[in-house]
Amino acid sequence: MIFNGGDAAAYSGGLNWELIGLMLMGHIAFGGNQLVPIGKVHYFSHWLYGKYEPQILRLVDWFLRRKFITETAIGRALLTGIALSGHYLPHGLVVTTKAATNLIRYIDTLQSRENSPRLAVGPCVCQKALDRWQEPCCKDIVVLYGADIYLSLNLGYKIINADEAVAILEQCRDAGLVHSLDFCLQSGKWHFVVCNCDQDICVLVRTFQITGKMLYAGPEIVRQDPGHCLSPEKCGECVRICMFSANSIKKGKISVDYRKCFGCGQCVRVCPGKTRTMIKRPEFTHDHIIPAEVLLGKQPGQNI
Numbered sequence: 381m382i383f384n385g386g387d388a389a390a391y392s393g394g395l396n397w398e399l400i401g402l403m404l405m406g407h408i409a410f411g412g413n414q415l416v417p418i419g420k421v422h423y424f425s426h427w428l429y430g431k432y433e434p435q436i437l438r439l440v441d442w443f444l445r446r447k448f449i450t451e452t453a454i455g456r457a458l459l460t461g462i463a464l465s466g467h468y469l470p471h472g473l474v475v476t477t478k479a480a481t482n483l484i485r486y487i488d489t490l491q492s493r494e495n496s497p498r499l500a501v502g503p504c505v506c507q508k509a510l511d512r513w514q515e516p517c518c519k520d521i522v523v524l525y526g527a528d529i530y531l532s533l534n535l536g537y538k539i540i541n542a543d544e545a546v547a548i549l550e551q552c553r554d555a556g557l558v559h560s561l562d563f564c565l566q567s568g569k570w571h572f573v574v575c576n577c578d579q580d581i582c583v584l585v586r587t588f589q590i591t592g593k594m595l596y597a598g599p600e601i602v603r604q605d606p607g608h609c610l611s612p613e614k615c616g617e618c619v620r621i622c623m624f625s626a627n628s629i630k631k632g633k634i635s636v637d638y639r640k641c642f643g644c645g646q647c648v649r650v651c652p653g654k655t656r657t658m659i660k661r662p663e664f665t666h667d668h669i670i671p672a673e674v675l676l677g678k679q680p681g682q683n684i
């Protein structure tokens with residue numbers, strides 16, 4: 381277990397001078413191949429979002445629990461409209477554990493004059509807002525100015541180093557969670573957290589499952605060698621684990637709908653037949669948020 385009530389108490393004491401200092405210092409964001417300073421308007425508007433995030437999540441959860449929203453065409457259209465109008469709210473890029481690790485390591489090595497925290501972790505905002513808990517729950521890895529904001533909001537976050545962040549990613553992977561690199565305003569400069577999402581509580585994943593909006597495919601995609609599959613009757617793990625319904629059983633065999641694969645890598649992890657691998661996605665559309673070179677472990681500018 382990586383989070384319990386004691387941890388929350390340890391990190392949720394009153395606002396202290398250290399946290400006030402975090403609010404006033406200069407803040408840095410991800411700028412593709414460098415860290416860039418951000419202005420007070422950027423920081424304050426995101427801080428405001430962080431402050432009222434629990435209320436926003438509870439409102440969306442209310443919609444997601446109404447059958448007239450999720451089980452009728454009009455309701456789903458309404459929710460899709462809300463998802464589309466929430467352009468400025470966090471959207472997520474789904475990545476493998478390797479890609480999320482590459483990003484954490486990359487951020488950790490970039491130089492900056494600002495000495496603010498690079499990484500912090502705290503209780504999942506969805507679980508906390510909805511008061512529905514599932515282990516592991518201390519799993520929201522906030523980065524750069526996102527770390528400054530969530531530390532200052534006094535929500536139970538603590539500063540961690542890159543090795544600790546990678547250990548959390550691996551624990552979440554082994555629990556079947558999917559890594560989502562979340563950003564606002566369709567800009568990498570607004571990337572602020574590496575979330576680790578489930579499909580029962582996570583508001584972003586549940587909204588995606590109804591609307592098909594707010595999550596994007598990462599720079600990798602699965603490939604399967606059907607010849608080595610143990611068969612759906614004997615196994616079927618890939619069908620069970622995929623949050624995106626990319627795997628199904630057709631005519632007694634596993635079928636992969638590659639258009640639905642978001643590139644999380646979970647089916648590769650659980651496949652006992654070792655029949656699956658992740659390969660580079662030919663048409664990655666979010667280079668402008670976080671370059672594929674970074675996620676695939678190359679420095680920007682180098683050939684892949």
Ligand code: SF4
Nearest residue numbers: 622641642644645647
């Ligand atoms: S097919 Fe595999 S890699 Fe693709 S989204 Fe589903 S579980 Fe993830």
Ligand code: SF4
Nearest residue numbers: 609615616618651653
């Ligand atoms: S997890 Fe692998 S072995 Fe099992 S059904 Fe899926 S492809 Fe076949």
